[in-house]
Amino acid sequence: MHTNSSIELNQAAYQNNIAFLKKTFGKKVLLSSVVKGNAYGHGIQEFVAMAYRCGVNHFSVFDVEEAKLVYQTLQDKVKIMVMGLVQEQDMEWVIANKVSFFVFEKTRLTQAVRTAKKLQKQARIHLEIETGMNRTGFEKKELSSIIPFLKKEKQHLYLEGICTHYAGAESIANYHRIEKQINKFEEIYQYLCHNELQPEIKHSACSAASIMFPQTRMDMVRIGIMQYGLWSSPEVFVNYLNSKKNKIDPLKRVISWKSNVMSVKRVNVGDFIGYGTSFLAERKMKIAVVPIGYSHGYSRSLSNQGRVLIQGQRCIVVGSVNMNMMTVDVTDIETVKTADEVVLIGTQEEHTVSVASFSDFSNQLNYELLTRIAKTIPRKIIE
Numbered sequence: 491m492h493t494n495s496s497i498e499l500n501q502a503a504y505q506n507n508i509a510f511l512k513k514t515f516g517k518k519v520l521l522s523s524v525v526k527g528n529a530y531g532h533g534i535q536e537f538v539a540m541a542y543r544c545g546v547n548h549f550s551v552f553d554v555e556e557a558k559l560v561y562q563t564l565q566d567k568v569k570i571m572v573m574g575l576v577q578e579q580d581m582e583w584v585i586a587n588k589v590s591f592f593v594f595e596k597t598r599l600t601q602a603v604r605t606a607k608k609l610q611k612q613a614r615i616h617l618e619i620e621t622g623m624n625r626t627g628f629e630k631k632e633l634s635s636i637i638p639f640l641k642k643e644k645q646h647l648y649l650e651g652i653c654t655h656y657a658g659a660e661s662i663a664n665y666h667r668i669e670k671q672i673n674k675f676e677e678i679y680q681y682l683c684h685n686e687l688q689p690e691i692k693h694s695a696c697s698a699a700s701i702m703f704p705q706t707r708m709d710m711v712r713i714g715i716m717q718y719g720l721w722s723s724p725e726v727f728v729n730y731l732n733s734k735k736n737k738i739d740p741l742k743r744v745i746s747w748k749s750n751v752m753s754v755k756r757v758n759v760g761d762f763i764g765y766g767t768s769f770l771a772e773r774k775m776k777i778a779v780v781p782i783g784y785s786h787g788y789s790r791s792l793s794n795q796g797r798v799l800i801q802g803q804r805c806i807v808v809g810s811v812n813m814n815m816m817t818v819d820v821t822d823i824e825t826v827k828t829a830d831e832v833v834l835i836g837t838q839e840e841h842t843v844s845v846a847s848f849s850d851f852s853n854q855l856n857y858e859l860l861t862r863i864a865k866t867i868p869r870k871i872i873e
């Protein structure tokens with residue numbers, strides 16, 4: 491375990507976000523908490539335990555490794571759905587533990603049936619439909635051969651859901667593409683129903699779609715970024731605010747990331763700081779060394795850009811972010827000393843470094859930045 495820094499998850503903030511989301515979607519819509527990518531960097535096991543305490547009982551993951559982590563934490567108290575990869579060797583575990591999974595290829599279906607027969611169980615599948623993203627999903631023309639197969643193997647295949655995913659609902663520029671996807675999905679759903687295949691639920695929305703296109707909420711929403719207190723894009727946030735009288739952000743950031751000053755030193759005018767020549771001291775400076783670098787997930791692209799908080803003041807990263815360390819300008823903080831708290835994401839006195847402002851400097855998406863935070867950093871829940 492690294493002790494160079496620590497991550498805190500704020501349960502009250504999470505509770506607030508879940509309350510907002512549930513109120514927005516209403517009682518009839520099931521909320522699935524998307525926890526792929528180590529729960530967007532929050533730490534999957536700590537995060538799902540907290541989410542469960544806040545009333546969440548459905549989790550979506552990318553692969554079986556993640557499904558197993560959720561299962562280890564919460565066993566069969568919750569439903570787990572794999573949206574991406576199930577390798578052949580994992581099929582048994584998945585079916586035996588009633589974990590549901592997306593299918594988007596005939597081979598996956600036949601594998602599922604074979605394993606389910608062997609275990610004398612039912613595989614719980616979500617039929618993923620290709621509606622225009624061109625990533626994974628069955629095309630309409632493939633369905634004519636799938637439908638008889640699904641009917642024939644009913645005893646071992648339970649059609650728990652039908653689903654699709656939108657290609658960029660967070661941007662107005664994609665409006666027509668998404669509208670087409672919505673229509674295509676409905677058409678294919680009707681086609682299945684006419685063929686006497688009625689999935690238990692129908693779902694398609696991620697965070698952005700759930701706000702920008704309310705008709706995509708259907709029976710279940712798969713919510714990632716918003717539950718963590720962040721918006722998919724500024725457009726989604728603005729779109730939400732425009733629909734409201736009071737212009738207040740209803741979401742609260744769940745994560746904070748903190749470290750401590752490792753060393754303080756003085757630098758003379760005309761000296762370069764760190765590797766190479768990217769930062770030249772144009773005055774006498776005082777520099778604090780922070781034991782966080784790109785190996786911990788603090789992006790190198792924040793070199794000479796990133797901001798951190800020390801003694802309630804904003805300090806800029808000077809020189810390049812190294813593998814395990816970075817240097818920040820503390821010239822104007824008189825009393826700065828070793829062991830002072832450094833906030834990388836979060837609030838200190840009046841100032842906040844939000845994930846968004848952190849990523850604006852480097853043009854990274856919230857998503858990418860969060861998921862890069864090293865898994866080995868300890869996560870603690872603050873109630």
Ligand SMILES: *Cc1c(COP(=O)(O)O)cnc(C)c1O
Pocket residue numbers: 524526573655695696697698712713714715716722
């Ligand atoms: C990641 C993902 C989501 C959640 O996306 P957010 O934008 O974080 O809400 C939903 N559905 C699928 C298939 C995903 O891969």
